Amino acid sequence: MDLSQASQVxxxxxxxxGTAAFAASGALLAVRRGYDVVGITVLACATGFGGGMAxxxxxxxxxxxxxxxxxxxxxxxxxxxVIVVWHPPPVLxxxxxxxxxxxxxxxxxxxxAVKAWQFGLGPVPATLLxxxxxxxxxxxxxxxxxxSPSVLRDDEEIYxxxxxxxxxxxAVLLYLDLFTVVTGTLAALGAIGLRLLALRFRxxxxxxxxxxxxx
Amino acid sequence: MDLSQASQVxxxxxxxxGTAAFAASGALLAVRRGYDVVGITVLACATGFGGGMAxxxxxxxxxxxxxxxxxxxxxxxxxxxVIVVWHPPPVLxxxxxxxxxxxxxxxxxxxxAVKAWQFGLGPVPATLLxxxxxxxxxxxxxxxxxxSPSVLRDDEEIYxxxxxxxxxxxAVLLYLDLFTVVTGTLAALGAIGLRLLALRFRxxxxxxxxxxxxx
Amino acid sequence: MDLSQASQVxxxxxxxxGTAAFAASGALLAVRRGYDVVGITVLACATGFGGGMAxxxxxxxxxxxxxxxxxxxxxxxxxxxVIVVWHPPPVLxxxxxxxxxxxxxxxxxxxxAVKAWQFGLGPVPATLLxxxxxxxxxxxxxxxxxxSPSVLRDDEEIYxxxxxxxxxxxAVLLYLDLFTVVTGTLAALGAIGLRLLALRFRxxxxxxxxxxxxx
Numbered sequence: 001m002d003l004s005q006a007s008q009v010x011x012x013x014x015x016x017x018g019t020a021a022f023a024a025s026g027a028l029l030a031v032r033r034g035y036d037v038v039g040i041t042v043l044a045c046a047t048g049f050g051g052g053m054a055x056x057x058x059x060x061x062x063x064x065x066x067x068x069x070x071x072x073x074x075x076x077x078x079x080x081x082v083i084v085v086w087h088p089p090p091v092l093x094x095x096x097x098x099x100x101x102x103x104x105x106x107x108x109x110x111x112x113a114v115k116a117w118q119f120g121l122g123p124v125p126a127t128l129l130x131x132x133x134x135x136x137x138x139x140x141x142x143x144x145x146x147x148s149p150s151v152l153r154d155d156e157e158i159y160x161x162x163x164x165x166x167x168x169x170x171a172v173l174l175y176l177d178l179f180t181v182v183t184g185t186l187a188a189l190g191a192i193g194l195r196l197l198a199l200r201f202r203x204x205x206x207x208x209x210x211x212x213x214x215x
Numbered sequence: 216m217d218l219s220q221a222s223q224v225x226x227x228x229x230x231x232x233g234t235a236a237f238a239a240s241g242a243l244l245a246v247r248r249g250y251d252v253v254g255i256t257v258l259a260c261a262t263g264f265g266g267g268m269a270x271x272x273x274x275x276x277x278x279x280x281x282x283x284x285x286x287x288x289x290x291x292x293x294x295x296x297v298i299v300v301w302h303p304p305p306v307l308x309x310x311x312x313x314x315x316x317x318x319x320x321x322x323x324x325x326x327x328a329v330k331a332w333q334f335g336l337g338p339v340p341a342t343l344l345x346x347x348x349x350x351x352x353x354x355x356x357x358x359x360x361x362x363s364p365s366v367l368r369d370d371e372e373i374y375x376x377x378x379x380x381x382x383x384x385x386a387v388l389l390y391l392d393l394f395t396v397v398t399g400t401l402a403a404l405g406a407i408g409l410r411l412l413a414l415r416f417r418x419x420x421x422x423x424x425x426x427x428x429x430x
Numbered sequence: 431m432d433l434s435q436a437s438q439v440x441x442x443x444x445x446x447x448g449t450a451a452f453a454a455s456g457a458l459l460a461v462r463r464g465y466d467v468v469g470i471t472v473l474a475c476a477t478g479f480g481g482g483m484a485x486x487x488x489x490x491x492x493x494x495x496x497x498x499x500x501x502x503x504x505x506x507x508x509x510x511x512v513i514v515v516w517h518p519p520p521v522l523x524x525x526x527x528x529x530x531x532x533x534x535x536x537x538x539x540x541x542x543a544v545k546a547w548q549f550g551l552g553p554v555p556a557t558l559l560x561x562x563x564x565x566x567x568x569x570x571x572x573x574x575x576x577x578s579p580s581v582l583r584d585d586e587e588i589y590x591x592x593x594x595x596x597x598x599x600x601a602v603l604l605y606l607d608l609f610t611v612v613t614g615t616l617a618a619l620g621a622i623g624l625r626l627l628a629l630r631f632r633x634x635x636x637x638x639x640x641x642x643x644x645x
Contacts, residue, residue, distance in 0.1 A: 030582070036635035038590050039582040042565075053488070058268070060277035062490035063546075067555045084638045116278075125282045135257075139359070144569070146578045148361045152245070152254040160253050205251035208299045273483070275492035331493075340497045350472075354574070363576045367460070367469040375468050420466035423514045 010181040011111060014188060015052070016075050018107030019066075022137045023048030023076040024100040027083035029145045032090045032097075037080075044080035046144055048072070051104075051136035055112050055129055059119045098199055101138060101150075105159070106192030109134035109166035110184055114174065123171040130167025134191075135160055157198040158205050166191030225396040226326055229403060230267070231290050233322030234281075237352045238263030238291040239315040242298035244360045247305045247312075252295075259295035261359055263287070266319075266351035270327050270344055274334045313414055316353055316365075320374070321407030324349035324381035325399055329389065338386040345382025349406075350375055372413040373420050381406030440611040441541060444618060445482070446505050448537030449496075452567045453478030453506040454530040457513035459575045462520045462527075467510075474510035476574055478502070478534075481566035485542050485559055489549045528629055531568055531580075535589070536622030539564035539596035540614055544604065553601040560597025564621075565590055587628040588635050596621030 026047025030040040049066035056064035066072040088096060112133025116126040138159075139149040151159045169187040173179040197203070241262025245255040264281035271279035281287040303311060327348025331341040350366050353374075357364040366374045384402040388394040412418070456477025460470040479496035486494035496502040518526060542563025546556040568589075569579040581589045599617040603609040627633070 031638045033582075034637065035582050036637050038588060038635045040638060042581060042590055057272055057487055058278050058282065060275070060490070063488050063549075063551060063555065063559070067488065067558055068551065070554055073554075073558065087638060119278075121278060121283070124285055124288075125278065128282055128288065129278070143358060143573060144579055144582060149359055151257060152248075152250055152359060158253060160257055205253045207249065207251050208246045208255060208302060272487055273493050273497065275490070334493075336493060336498070339500055339503075340493065343497055343503070344493070358573060364574060366472060367463075367465055367574060373468060375472055420468045422464065422466050423461045423470060423517060 006181055007179070007184070010184060011114060012071075014107045014184070015111050016071060018104045018111065019048040019052070019072050019075050020079045021100045021107065022051070022104035022141070023079040024083060025097050025104060025138070026141045026145075027080045028087060028093045028097040028100065029141060031083060031087050032093050033145060037084055040084055041077060041080040043141060043144060044083070045073070045076045047137045047141035048076035048079070048104075049137070050140035051108050051112070051133040051138075054136040054140075055115060055133040058129060058132065059116060059121075061115075061119070099196070102162075102192050102195040102199070104137060105134045105163050105195055106166055106188045106190075108137065109163040109191055110170045110188045113167040113170040114179070114184070117171065117174045123168075123175045126171045126174070127164070127167045130170060131160065131164050134163035134167065156204070157195075158203050159195065159198075161205070162191045162194035162198065165194065221396055222394070222399070225399060226329060227286075229322045229399070230326050231286060233319045233326065234263040234267070234287050234290050235294045236315045236322065237266070237319035237356070238294040239298060240312050240319060240353070241356045241360075242295045243302060243308045243312040243315065244356060246298060246302050247308050248360060252299055255299055256292060256295040258356060258359060259298070260288070260291045262352045262356035263291035263294070263319075264352070265355035266323050266327070266348040266353075269351040269355075270330060270348040273344060273347065274331060274336075276330075276334070314411070317377075317407050317410040317414070319352060320349045320378050320410055321381055321403045321405075323352065324378040324406055325385045325403045328382040328385040329394070329399070332386065332389045338383075338390045341386045341389070342379070342382045345385060346375065346379050349378035349382065371419070372410075373418050374410065374413075376420070377406045377409035377413065380409065436611055437609070437614070440614060441544060442501075444537045444614070445541050446501060448534045448541065449478040449482070449502050449505050450509045451530045451537065452481070452534035452571070453509040454513060455527050455534060455568070456571045456575075457510045458517060458523045458527040458530065459571060461513060461517050462523050463575060467514055470514055471507060471510040473571060473574060474513070475503070475506045477567045477571035478506035478509070479567070480570035481534075481538050481542070481563040481568075484566040484570075485545060485563040488559060488562065489546060489551075491545075491549070529626070532592075532622050532625040532629070534567060535564045535593050535625055536596055536618045536620075538567065539593040539621055540600045540618045543597045543600040544609070544614070547601065547604045553598075553605045556601045556604070557594070557597045560600060561590065561594050564593035564597065586634070587625075588633050589625065589628075591635070592621045592624035592628065595624065 023044040027044040030043040053064040109130045113130030116129035142149040238259040242259040245258040268279040324345045328341045328345030331344035354364040453474040457474040460473040483494040539560045543556045543560030546559035572579040
């Protein structure tokens with residue numbers, strides 16, 4: 001399916017906003033850890049591009065768009081610069097970090113599924129690739145930042161589930177030829193909202209059967 | 216070399232059993248760490264697909280087969296579901312985890328070398344790629360699960376050596392045109408057996424010269 | 431731009447010396463951690479090839495040259511063997527490790543940018559890919575070796591900046607058609623020298639505004 005030009009513009013906007021959101025989450029974690037400005041910039045870029053680069057490599061679209069379309073670099077570096085000069089004190093960064101991360105998560109699960117669809121993948125593979133794009137950047141951020149990936153942590157609210165639902169919704173919309181700027185944005189907002197609600201109301205996934213809380 | 220249809224079926228079976236074995240090892244580590252069901256499923260998939268995805272990306276066979284052939288996903292998710300409802304208590308998971316890991320290791324060193332050979336690589340590169348496929352999934356599991364990769368740990372029995380021997384045996388068999396369902400299975404069983412014997416009899420590789428045990 | 435044959439020989443020499451330098455840094459870290467000879471060899475290879483493999487995958491040059499050109503494997507394994515039998519005691523490895531790492535950093539930022547240029551990327555993407563190649567091997571080493579990537583650490587002298595400058599210089603030289611064996615070597619030496627000076631004089635990048643030293 002060729003996306004119309006309006007959809008392409010919307011896709012680009014979602015991608016760049018998602019990059020800024022993830023870059024902010026990476027930069028905030030770096031500030032929290034006391035990294036210097038170079039470390040902040042590198043972690044912002046790795047988080048902002050990481051999921052999309054994984055997606056592009058898995059799709060064979062190399063070099064990844066983050067290396068050739070310099071708007072991505074500009075957005076990530078500018079975001080890092082903003083965070084360097086203006087950021088909450090470390091004790092208060094948990095909420096902004098989670099908020100930026102939720103926006104990146106919701107936007108990338110949609111754009112990842114769209115790009116996979118454009119490369120000819122079916123609905124289920126496109127959903128998987130959307131999920132990978134969405135959780136990839138955060139996993140790279142957490143591994144580089146020296147903490148367990150939040151997608152896996154047991155003390156965490158549901159994270160992969162909103163991304164999976166957003167990607168699946170996008171794939172179904174594409175399959176039914178109902179994907180438009182509006183429905184795509186709604187899918188992203190749904191995923192973002194679900195993640196924020198999960199954070200607000202502490203929705204957690206169950207553990208394995210018979211496993212009490214502590215080890 | 217084109218593999219006969221029988222070989223292709225055998226290849227698929229070895230791949231899917233290896234995926235189940237590594238997925239089980241990832242899920243068991245996740246249970247041990249107290250992750251929730253989403254974390255267990257993600258770690259099962261990352262461990263089950265990780266080595267094969269690395270292999271496919273390195274060979275340029277993208278999107279990786281794990282994204283397009285949904286049997287891999289089904290096997291990994293089903294394995295995770297089984298582990299969620301039925302698993303040994305954490306103090307007892309060490310042995311099943313090592314056993315599942317050994318099976319995945321032995322199967323993937325063979326299938327990795329076979330796939331590299333089918334893509335036209337020579338015996339030495341095919342051996343290296345078989346080794347990468349075999350140890351990749353476990354390395355991804357350990358990094359995501361927050362422990363040093365067992366392939367590197369100094370308190371560990373030999374791990375990479377059985378995979379290297381299994382992959383090299385497969386490459387030699389392919390080179391000599393002696394690779395069949397039977398010889399391939401024997402190569403995998405040899406690697407699995409060697410790893411299990413190493414665990415049983417605590418075979419360890421020597422350290423660097425002049426390094427006593429503690430640092 | 432086709433590089434002349436002399437340039438190609440110089441490129442190969444820089445690549446292999448860089449591989450040896452990074453392999454030595456990986457092997458020294460492994461010795462320091464008390465890994466066995468297999469772990470030392472695996473970490474030497476992962477560090478020696480890691481950045482170049484990332485570069486090749488991102489450029490779509492697969493299988494990566496490290497898998498097909500066996501000189502890379504020979505160099506990394508030989509370097510690991512040397513470190514196994516002859517290495518400073520752990521308390522003294524910090525300096526050799528940093529020195530080997532600086533050489534790998536300086537050489538790979540140049541060769542990474544050159545290869546990206548040969549694949550048709552513009553100056554800015556070629557700079558980014560040179561940076562990725564240079565810092566990639568060390569990041570893989572540090573993640574596998576269980577420490578925070580030195581490129582990010584706040585207690586570290588500037589690391590990414592010399593690589594960025596070396597890669598950018600190379601890209602400008604290529605753009606101006608001034609890249610030769612001599613100018614390329616000078617760019618590499620400049621990056622190496624800058625990193626060593628940064629280590630010697632403790633040049634550090636500033637932190638984010640308003641962040642005192644400790645958290």
